[in-house]
Amino acid sequence: MSASSASGAARAASPSPPPPRSAPRRMELRALGGVLHREWVVFTRYWRSTTFSAVVEPTIFLLAFGFGIGALVAEVQGMAYLDFVGTGVVAMAVLFASVFPAMFGTYVKRRFQHTYDGILAAPIDVRELVTAEALWIGVRSGTYGLAPLLVASAFGLRPGWAVLLVPLIGILTGFGFAAMGIFLSSVVPSIDSFGYVISALVTPLFLLAGTFFPLENLPGWVAAGAVVNPLYHTVELVRGAVFGLAGASPLGHVLGLLVFAALMWTAAVVGMRRVLID
Amino acid sequence: MSATQPAIALRGVTKRFGAITAVDRLDLEVPAGICLGLLGNNGAGKSTTMRLLTAQAIADEGAVEVLGHALPRESKAARARSGVVPQRDNLDEELTVAQQLEVFARLYRVPRRERDSAIARALELADLAARADTRIDALSGGMRRRLLIARGLVHRPELLLLDEPTVGLDPQVRQELWSLIVTLRDAGTTVVMSTHYIEEAEELADDVAIMARGRVIDRGAPAALVARHAGAEVRELTGDARALAHAETQARALGLPTRRRGPQVAVLRAEGLDGQLGPGRTRPAVLEDVFVSVTGEEAT
Numbered sequence: 001m002s003a004s005s006a007s008g009a010a011r012a013a014s015p016s017p018p019p020p021r022s023a024p025r026r027m028e029l030r031a032l033g034g035v036l037h038r039e040w041v042v043f044t045r046y047w048r049s050t051t052f053s054a055v056v057e058p059t060i061f062l063l064a065f066g067f068g069i070g071a072l073v074a075e076v077q078g079m080a081y082l083d084f085v086g087t088g089v090v091a092m093a094v095l096f097a098s099v100f101p102a103m104f105g106t107y108v109k110r111r112f113q114h115t116y117d118g119i120l121a122a123p124i125d126v127r128e129l130v131t132a133e134a135l136w137i138g139v140r141s142g143t144y145g146l147a148p149l150l151v152a153s154a155f156g157l158r159p160g161w162a163v164l165l166v167p168l169i170g171i172l173t174g175f176g177f178a179a180m181g182i183f184l185s186s187v188v189p190s191i192d193s194f195g196y197v198i199s200a201l202v203t204p205l206f207l208l209a210g211t212f213f214p215l216e217n218l219p220g221w222v223a224a225g226a227v228v229n230p231l232y233h234t235v236e237l238v239r240g241a242v243f244g245l246a247g248a249s250p251l252g253h254v255l256g257l258l259v260f261a262a263l264m265w266t267a268a269v270v271g272m273r274r275v276l277i278d
Numbered sequence: 279m280s281a282t283q284p285a286i287a288l289r290g291v292t293k294r295f296g297a298i299t300a301v302d303r304l305d306l307e308v309p310a311g312i313c314l315g316l317l318g319n320n321g322a323g324k325s326t327t328m329r330l331l332t333a334q335a336i337a338d339e340g341a342v343e344v345l346g347h348a349l350p351r352e353s354k355a356a357r358a359r360s361g362v363v364p365q366r367d368n369l370d371e372e373l374t375v376a377q378q379l380e381v382f383a384r385l386y387r388v389p390r391r392e393r394d395s396a397i398a399r400a401l402e403l404a405d406l407a408a409r410a411d412t413r414i415d416a417l418s419g420g421m422r423r424r425l426l427i428a429r430g431l432v433h434r435p436e437l438l439l440l441d442e443p444t445v446g447l448d449p450q451v452r453q454e455l456w457s458l459i460v461t462l463r464d465a466g467t468t469v470v471m472s473t474h475y476i477e478e479a480e481e482l483a484d485d486v487a488i489m490a491r492g493r494v495i496d497r498g499a500p501a502a503l504v505a506r507h508a509g510a511e512v513r514e515l516t517g518d519a520r521a522l523a524h525a526e527t528q529a530r531a532l533g534l535p536t537r538r539r540g541p542q543v544a545v546l547r548a549e550g551l552d553g554q555l556g557p558g559r560t561r562p563a564v565l566e567d568v569f570v571s572v573t574g575e576e577a578t
Contacts, residue, residue: 121360
């Protein structure tokens with residue numbers, strides 16, 4: 001350290017007057033903003049690779065299923081199969097863009113990079129940290145969820161005005177699955193354990209949600225079980241928004257996603273508090 | 279915090295990890311404006327104590343107060359006024375130096391209008407202004423350490439917690455960081471520094487608290503500790519095993535504490551011995567003699 005910097009340091013090091021007291025129990029927007037800003041800055045470094053995988057993978061699913069199965073099945077539930085799968089893949093895109101970064105990203109930041117130790121030394125608590133992380137991933141995945149719709153539109157999908165609600169559905173879904181991923185990252189013993197989670201949980205979630213085929217054709221107990229699959233509610237809401245399907249009220253599906261998000265957020269806060277605070 | 283209020287007060291604090299008691303009924307008070315060195319070997323409870331001060335560890339028993347805020351309830355308010363330099367490097371590798379400081383300026387709630395100047399000040403403090411746009415993964419170990427300190431100071435905290443600030447650094451970088459810590463203390467920042475380097479505590483701390491087995495064994499200014507436990511001089515005796523054992527017995531008979539160090543026996547409070555106990559050399563007593571004397575452990 002140079003002599004000039006040492007003299008500068010004397011000026012620079014003087015403590016500042018105390019900032020306003022922060023509320024001990026309240027969730028503070030300033031705290032969320034700090035974490036969100038960090039995520040944004042990191043994202044500006046990696047947005048190309050992140051966006052590539054989040055957009056290209058669902059698009060491949062859409063084209064492969066849409067044209068592969070679509071050649072064999074003309075219509076499903078009164079709509080062209082490409083339209084059916086195009087809306088279903090929105091939910092899958094949101095799931096993949098939320099649960100995977102939440103599981104792996106959170107685990108790496110906690111166990112290997114110790115990022116959260118640094119953040120929690122600042123005036124931020126675990127609740128705010130989890131909320132900001134889930135919110136960031138939720139907004140990002142909700143945005144990425146639009147990609148399959150754009151691709152399907154290029155192949156003839158003509159959505160109604162309510163398609164504007166799809167990002168909101170995606171954000172709510174993404175928030176819930178991000179919180180789920182954060183919670184799982186706090187309970188797995190090692191990063192390799194995510195293999196079990198993907199095979200036993202994530203794969204059934206996206207296959208048994210009405211994404212690629214209607215659930216009515218499945219055994220009754222599977223179809224009934226889909227009600228507890230949050231992604232099923234996302235699929236129904238997205239199809240309802242895009243095609244304006246009459247009949248079913250969206251409120252039950254919205255409520256299902258809200259309950260899921262609230263439960264997963266609570267689990268994530270408890271789980272992360274357990275592993276981050278001694 | 280009033281003028282007479284301590285910056286830190288721990289009263290009867292205990293922290294357990296299963297069967298292990300990391301901090302054991304710890305009482306510690308740190309007046310504002312001093313540099314306190316927490317000196318102890320690995321496992322003495324220093325790092326746990328540091329984490330208790332940021333509420334990243336919660337005490338099982340006792341009361342923790344930082345800058346007048348009771349923890350953990352008011353921990354956010356206390357952390358807003360404290361800076362932390364962790365032992366473990368947790369910089370965001372993918373960001374530049376300036377980006378990292380901006381992220382933490384926001385996390386520490388530096389107002390928008392003051393943010394640029396706060397970052398410039400932190401860069402100047404750490405002598406990293408020329409590296410503002412360098413990615414962190416391209417910095418040397420010393421630069422990363424300085425950036426960690428700058429990051430903990432970006433909001434000009436009243437209290438700085440340094441957990442083993444110079445561990446693993448080469449001597450030149452260590453000297454640079456020592457200068458910086460002295461500057462901070464002289465500017466009025468309260469500094470609490472955990473270290474297992476005795477010369478670091480001796481050099482920097484106004485007050486040293488020697489920790490072992492989760493408790494503070496003794497505390498005082500380095501010179502006072504040395505005078506209290508090791509006297510003015512130490513006589514280092516050499517010889518074969520039998521001669522050393524004999525010298526130890528003689529020293530104890532005279533009421534003088536001793537310590538074994540390889541092929542030597544060091545006799546504390548040796549001023550006035552005047553060549554008794556056999557051949558050897560006399561040197562001034564140092565803090566290391568105190569550490570070994572009060573903890574019964576050699577410094578690591």
